[in-house]
Every structure is written in structure tokens, then in C-alpha cells.
Amino acid sequence: MEKRFNVTGTCIPEKHYMVDISEKLTNIMKLIENEEYFIINRPRQYGKTTTLYMLERSLDKNNEYLTVSISFEGVGDLIFQEEERFTRGFLNLVERSLLLEHEELSEFIEEQKPKVETMDDLSYAITKFIIKVNKKVVLMIDEVDKSSNNQLFLSFLGMLRNKYLLRNSGKDKTFHSVILAGVHDVKSLKLKIRSDEEHKYNSPWNIASDFDIDMSFSKEEIGTMLDDYIKNRGVKLDKEYFSEKIYFYTSGYPFLVSKLCKIIDEKIMDIKQLKWDKEYMDRAVKELLKDSNTNFDSLIKNLENNITLKELIKKITVDGSEITYNKDNPTIKLGVIYGMFKDEQGKLKIHNRIYEQKIYDYMSSLIETSTNLSFYNERSEFIKRDGNLDIAKVLLKFQDFMKHEYSEKREGFLEEDGRLLFLAFLSPIINGTGFAFKEVKGGEEKRFDIVITYEKKIYILELKIWRGDKYHEKGIVQLGEYLEQYGLEKGYLLIFDFRKVKGVIGKVEEVMVKVHEKQKKIVEVYC
Numbered sequence: 001m002e003k004r005f006n007v008t009g010t011c012i013p014e015k016h017y018m019v020d021i022s023e024k025l026t027n028i029m030k031l032i033e034n035e036e037y038f039i040i041n042r043p044r045q046y047g048k049t050t051t052l053y054m055l056e057r058s059l060d061k062n063n064e065y066l067t068v069s070i071s072f073e074g075v076g077d078l079i080f081q082e083e084e085r086f087t088r089g090f091l092n093l094v095e096r097s098l099l100l101e102h103e104e105l106s107e108f109i110e111e112q113k114p115k116v117e118t119m120d121d122l123s124y125a126i127t128k129f130i131i132k133v134n135k136k137v138v139l140m141i142d143e144v145d146k147s148s149n150n151q152l153f154l155s156f157l158g159m160l161r162n163k164y165l166l167r168n169s170g171k172d173k174t175f176h177s178v179i180l181a182g183v184h185d186v187k188s189l190k191l192k193i194r195s196d197e198e199h200k201y202n203s204p205w206n207i208a209s210d211f212d213i214d215m216s217f218s219k220e221e222i223g224t225m226l227d228d229y230i231k232n233r234g235v236k237l238d239k240e241y242f243s244e245k246i247y248f249y250t251s252g253y254p255f256l257v258s259k260l261c262k263i264i265d266e267k268i269m270d271i272k273q274l275k276w277d278k279e280y281m282d283r284a285v286k287e288l289l290k291d292s293n294t295n296f297d298s299l300i301k302n303l304e305n306n307i308t309l310k311e312l313i314k315k316i317t318v319d320g321s322e323i324t325y326n327k328d329n330p331t332i333k334l335g336v337i338y339g340m341f342k343d344e345q346g347k348l349k350i351h352n353r354i355y356e357q358k359i360y361d362y363m364s365s366l367i368e369t370s371t372n373l374s375f376y377n378e379r380s381e382f383i384k385r386d387g388n389l390d391i392a393k394v395l396l397k398f399q400d401f402m403k404h405e406y407s408e409k410r411e412g413f414l415e416e417d418g419r420l421l422f423l424a425f426l427s428p429i430i431n432g433t434g435f436a437f438k439e440v441k442g443g444e445e446k447r448f449d450i451v452i453t454y455e456k457k458i459y460i461l462e463l464k465i466w467r468g469d470k471y472h473e474k475g476i477v478q479l480g481e482y483l484e485q486y487g488l489e490k491g492y493l494l495i496f497d498f499r500k501v502k503g504v505i506g507k508v509e510e511v512m513v514k515v516h517e518k519q520k521k522i523v524e525v526y527c
Contacts, residue, residue, distance in 0.1 A: 003232050005262035007255055007293075011050040017232070017261070019217050019254075020224035021051065025058055027213050032059075032138060036209040037164060037178040039144075041185040043339025045255035045295050046215055048181045052140050055179075059138060065176075066105075066135045068097050073143035080150045087122040088113050090156070094129075108132055119159045126163065127173045136176035144182040157186070157204040164207050180205075183337060216252030219243045225261070235269070237276035245281045251342065251352035255295050260284045263291075282453060286435045289357055299355060300362055302338045309335055316350060317359050318419055320448065323348040353437075360438050364423035371424060376401040379429050389434060389454040391461065395494055395525040396508065398425050402527040403506055418496040418527070419448050419463050430454055449482065458486055466497040466526075480513035480520040490521045497526050 006016040028051070031038055040048050052069065059065045070093040079089035091113050098106040112125040130137055147153040166172035180186060186205050217225075223243040229235060250256035263284040264276060303310045308331050315321040325343040327333050332348060335341040342351045350356040376397055382390050402418075423438070430436060434454035448463040462479050466472065475493070483491045497504050507526040512519050 003228075005229075005258050005265055007045070007258050007262060009049070010053050011047075011258075012053070017225050017229045017258075018050075019221045019257070021047075021054060021221070024051065024213055024215070025055055028055055029058070031209060031211075032065075032177045032179075035176055037160070037205075037207050038180075038209045038211045039185055039205070040179060040181040040211055040215075041183060041337070042215050043337065044183060044298055046339065047254040048215070049142055050254075051215070052142055052179065052181055056140065064136050066102070066133050066137045067140065068094055068137060068175075069140040069142070070094060070097050071142040072146045075146075080147060080152050083119060083152060083155070084117045086152045086156065087116045087119060090122065091116060091125065105129075105133065119155050122156075123159050123163060126175070130173040130175070139175045139178045140181070141179070142181045144180045144186060145184055154204050161204055161207050180208075185337075215254070217247070217250075217254060217257050218252060219247040222246050222252070222257055225257075229261070229265075233265075233274065235265075235274045235276060238278065241278060242276060242281065249281075249285055249353045253339065253352050253354075256288070256352065256354050259288055259291075259293075259295075263287050279456070282435060285354065285357075285437075288354065289361060296358060298338070299340070299358060302340070303359070303362075306331075306334065309340075313340065313350070313359060314363065316348060317356055318363065318448075353439075356439075357437065360423060361427070364420050364427060367417070367420045368424035368427060371421065372405070373401070373425055373428075377425050377429055382429050387455050388457055389430065389452070389459065391452065391459045391492055392523055394426065394429060395461075395492060395523070398422060398494070399506060399508075399525050399527050401425065418465075422463060422494065423450075426450075426452075451486075458488065460486060460488060460491040461494065462491070463494045464496070466495055466499060476511060476513050476522060477515075479522055480515040483520045483522075484515045484518065488520075489518075490523070493522055493524045495524060495526045 001015060003015060003017055006012075011018050040051065042048055056067045056069050059067045070090075075089060075093070079085050091109050095106050095109040095113075098109065109125075109129065112128070116122050116125050144153075160174070160178060163172050163174035164178075167174045220243070223239050226237065226239050226242060230237065230239070246257055246260055250260065260281075264280045267287060268280050268283055269276060303313065312323070312331050312335070316323060323332075325332065325341075325346055325348045327336060327343075332341060339351055340355060342349050350359065377394075381397070382394050384390050423436070426436060430452065434452055437451045437453075439449050439451075450461045450463065452459040452461060460479070460483055462475070462482075464472075464475055472495075479491050479493060483489070504526055507524075509524045511522050511524060513522060514520075
């Protein structure tokens with residue numbers, strides 16, 4: 001079997017190209033060696049199951065340890081309905097975990113099941129098992145989210161907690177270390193325990209140590225996966241360039257890292273040449289954003305299921321509002337749990353540029369489907385004879401659209417809606433051939449920059465709200481500097497002007513700005 005990039009299920013070194021996570025495993029081993037109980041709570045498809053698998057492989061090489069690895073995924077709901085079912089169900093999972101490599105111990109667990117009906121019985125069975133094994137037993141439980149809102153699971157955690165405390169005082173034998181893995185942090189569970197709908201906070205797992213290990217991939221770690229790929233496949237690529245670019249777009253989100261590599265390897269690269277051209281990166285990002293997958297489905301579902309979270313994300317991505325990162329805020333905490341947010345120098349940011357772009361596309365699509373744009377943005381009208389995009393004509397047509405369709409709505413027209421409206425206008429024009437990468441710049445001006453690539457040409461477009469002559473002049477200079485970064489001579493500025501000044505709306509001007517002794521032309525279009 002040929003190795004491949006894997007984005008579904010556990011990654012296995014012999015079958016899949018993988019990041020070298022040995023440093024992460026070393027740090028986790030320190031927790032295990034210190035007899036810690038802890039939770040690996042990270043967003044979906046963040047490498048939790050693969051980390052547990054690699055950790056188990058590492059532990060199995062050490063004769064001091066015995067690993068019991070189970071998962072609550074696929075056990076059904078009956079196991080959580082009564083204590084006897086749960087306790088015996090847990091032993092069933094342990095028995096099957098041991099069967100192939102430790103048949104004698106598996107049979108011992110089988111013998112204990114008829115004697116177990118309560119949590120206390122299960123506690124005693126665990127004690128006897130630990131004594132028989134005479135090793136440091138590490139219990140790993142994956143997919144704990146399925147059970148984390150269940151009172152029986154709470155009781156189970158409480159039993160493990162009690163044994164942990166007794167073990168520390170020399171009065172019991174129990175697991176050397178317990179590792180739970182899931183999306184949510186079960187150290188503090190908000191559970192519906194009473195029939196009168198009262199909600200309580202219960203902390204049966206307050207013995208857990210903090211798990212501060214960064215599970216995302218650094219640029220250097222991404223490079224180790226590319227090394228594996230180059231060695232195994234014989235592909236030629238600029239490792240430094242692609243490592244940096246992949247990290248730039250993904251911020252090291254494991255699923256997105258592997259997905260981009262998989263797209264280039266399986267859909268873009270010419271198998272005869274076995275070479276990654278630099279242009280493949282942007283093509284892969286474009287392909288990924290068009291892709292329908294469970295990761296993106298969860299992203300959108302979580303937005304739609306929480307209006308407060310959706311409004312906060314819109315503030316960050318579209319308004320350019322600067323929000324202080326505070327994980328005690330329940331909305332921010334929820335976004336972190338879902339992998340949407342990150343802390344960037346004390347400010348709340350969208351976790352990665354892929355997510356940010358997906359959210360832009362989603363929100364602008366909602367505008368597109370609720371607005372009559374088709375009369376104004378027929379794609380063929382904006383493509384030149386040489387196949388290039390006529391971005392100036394796009395802006396003028398959008399200006400015309402705003403004049404006729406929004407002239408009576410300007411009073412109630414929110415600033416940020418103009419940005420989404422333009423993205424909705426632009427999308428069908430460049431879709432299939434071009435790509436628009438958006439980025440909000442915070443601060444007083446709240447710049448909204450769009451870098452458009454179309455037929456290998458780049459166009460820089462900035463969307464701004466009119467905030468006075470001072471800020472406008474400053475913005476012109478900033479756009480000129482931005483053009484210089486891309487080596488371009490011409491840029492475009494779309495200004496949403498809400499002043500009631502006659503003759504401003506519909507104005508088009510060309511201005512020149514000097515950047516490092518070079519003249520840059522900027523086309524200004526007022527809406």
C-alpha cells in the first residue's frame with residue numbers, strides 16, 4: 001500500500017505521511033510519569049485520536065507500562081441508562097482492548113463482570129486488576145463527549161477521582177494515569193441533573209492537571225511531514241516555502257494542513273513531473289474552500305446554532321472590531337472549543353485564514369441569495385478580450401448597482417453590510433477562475449483588503465468607510481505601500497461614503513502616491 005495524506009481517522013506512520021510529534025509526546029509522557037490525570041480537549045479533527053495512538057505505541061515499548069485504550073464512540077445509548085449496564089459495559093471495553101495482546105488479562109476482566117453491578121463493585125474490580133497486572137496502567141478514553149452530559153459518567157469520574165485520592169494516601173490501587181480525550185473540557189461540566197430544569201456546575205474531575213501542550217503544527221513540524229513525503233515519493237518541492245505557506249493559511253490546524261497537502265498531491269500535481277510548483281499553493285487553498293467536508297460542515301453548523309457566536313465572529317471578520325481575548329467569556333470560550341478562535345497578542349482572532357475565508361464566503365453568500373445582483377454582475381461583461389479581469393469595470397458596475405438599488409436604503413445601510421455586499425457582487429464574476437483573499441485590518445480605519453488573483457494576475461483592492469480627509473490621505477499612503485509589497489503599480493479603492501454631500505456618490509478619481517521614490521496609481525470609486 002502506498003503512503004498517502006490522511007484526513008479521516010487515525011494517522012498511522014506506516015500508511016500515512018505524518019508530522020513528527022515526538023516533542024509533543026515527550027511532554028505528554030512527563031504528565032504520565034508524574035501520575036497525572038488530564039484531558040486532551042481540542043476541536044474536532046485536531047489530532048486527538050492520532051496522538052493517543054502514537055502515545056500508546058510509545059508506552060507499549062516500555063515494560064513498566066500497560067495501556068488500556070478504549071472509546072465511547074459506537075457503544076450506543078443503553079450503556080448510560082443504568083449503573084449495572086455502565087459498569088459492565090466499561091469492563092467489556094477494557095476486555096476487548098486487552099484481548100489481542102494480553103489474553104490472560106482479558107480473561108481476568110471477563111471473570112470480574114458477573115460480580116460487578118455498582119460503581120463500588122467496579123472500583124474493587126479495578127483495584128484487583130491493578131494488583132494482578134503489577135505495572136503502571138494508563139487508561140485512555142477517547143470520544144468522552146458522547147457521555148459527558150450523563151449522570152452515570154459523572155459518577156464514574158467521581159469514582160476514579162476517589163480512587164486517585166486514596167491512591168495518593170496509600171489506601172488504594174488504581175490507574176497510574178488517566179487520559180480523557182474529547183472536544184469539551186470535562187473538568188467543569190454543566191449538567192441538567194434535576195427534573196425542574198435547574199442547572200448545576202459539578203466538578204468530579206477537578207483532580208485533572210492542565211493540558212497546555214500545543215496540538216497545532218508549527219512551520220517546522222509541517223516541514224517534517226514534507227520530509228517524509230519527499231523521501232517516500234521522490235517529489236521535488238521547496239520545503240521552506242510550502243511549510244511557511246501552509247502554516248500561513250492554516251495556523252497549524254492538523255486537518256487543514258493534511259488536507260492542503262492531499263489536494264496538491266492527488267488533484268493538482270502532475271504525476272509525471274513529481275514536482276510542486278509554488279502556484280499550487282493558492283490553487284489548493286481555492287480547491288479546499290470549494291470543498292464540502294465534515295470540518296466545514298461543523299464550522300457552519302456551529303455558527304448557525306449560536307447567534308451570539310455568529311454575531312461576534314461577524315464583528316471580528318467583517319467589522320474589523322478589536323476584541324480582547326478573554327476565555328472566561330462564555331461566547332469566546334465556545335468559539336475556542338470549536339476551533340474558531342485563537343489568542344493573538346491578547347486580541348481575539350479567527351483561528352486561521354482558511355476559516356476566515358470560509359466565513360466570508362458563507363456570509364457573503366447569504367447576502368447574494370437575498371439580493372437581486374444578477375442584472376448587474378454578469379461575468380462576461382467584466383472579462384477583457386485577453387482573458388484578464390477588468391477590475392475597474394467591476395467597481396464602476398458595483399457603484400451603479402449601489403446607486404440604483406440602495407439609494408433609498410442608505411440611511412439604514414450598515415457599514416459592514418457594504419463589504420459583504422461587494423463580496424457577494426464579486427463572487428460570481430471570479431468564481432471558477434479567480435480567487436479573492438480577504439483580510440480585515442483593525443484600528444480606527446478598519447481597512448478591508450482584498451487580494452484578487454485571476455489568470456495569474458494580482459489585483460489589490462481596498463474597501464473603506466469615509467472617515468474624513470486625514471484618514472483618507474493616510475489610507476492612500478498605506479495602499480501605496482501595500483502595492484509596493486506586491487510589486488504592483490496600480491491599486492483600487494472602493495469608498496463607502498455616507499455623507500450627505502452632493503456630487504460625492506458616483507465619483508471616480510485617479511490619484512498618484514509616491515512610495516520609496518516610485519509612483520503608484522490608485523483608482524478611487526465612491527459609493
